[in-house]
Amino acid sequence: MTYCVGMLLNAGMVLLSDTRTNAGLDNISIYRKMFTFESPGERVIAIMTAGSLSVTQTTIARLADAIDNPDSTMTPSIMQAETMLQVAEIVGNTLSRVASDIAMKLGGMSQNASATMIVAGQRRGGDMRMFLVYPEGNFIEATSDTPFLQIGEHKYGKPILDRVVTMDTSLLDAQKAVLLSMDSTLRSNLSVGMPLDLAVIEADQMRLSRLRRIEADDPVFHKMSLAWSEALRRSFTEIEV
Secondary structure: OOEEEEEEOOOEEEEEEOOEEEOOOOOEEEOOOEEEEEEOOOEEEEEEEEEOHHHHHHHHHHHHHHHHOOOOOOOOOOOOOOOHHHHHHHHHHHHHHHHHHHHHHHOOOOOOOOEEEEEEEEEOOOOOEEEEEOOOOOEEEOOOOOOEEEEEOOOOOHHHHHHHOOOOOOHHHHHHHHHHHHHHHHHHOOOOOOOEEEEEEEOOOOOOOEEEEEOOOOHHHHHHHHHHHHHHHHHHHHOOO
16 A cells, blocks of 8 residues: 655645555565656646556556657657646546556456556646546546645545645645654554655746655654654643543
């Protein structure tokens, strides 16, 4: 399983994903689940994935092939789409076709061939937009009422986001929020694991402002995790009943 979260704010976008993939208790691997594409000054796109690894890897491979060979593939290039809505439609259609193809090959087997994706980005002259794409190819969009989207094991990391995140949240506070959201998930679900991939996209810059791999021994993340635990314990003891 996995956990990915993306925030759409007035100041920009913040995205975080884990890298753990497990096909059983004794078959745990690390695979990147965040993929970024950019033409600095023109457009920037980030895609995060959750679900069947065969579905997500094949979908990303087809999207990447369309970028490299736009005239020799049936899949349109997301780097040539006129709007972020069209990008979401391309990703959704590609995901749906891949999931259908793999499900047919699996036949009557009980294996799961579904996946979901978060697609976020901005092109020059357009607004920042973020979508959650479902296995069937349809999608929903982040809004001012719900400025964050999650895929995978989202329930453990959702409470802090519900309490602290608004469209006016700063990029620095947003990074803190997604990291603490991930920390809560890591503590409660063994199917989510380090290392983590963090991306920050400032509004109207059309490029990645920050792309960081956070390893298990990262001192900043470890310090933040300890501080959060201590803050929760302290607040708990101070509440009167």
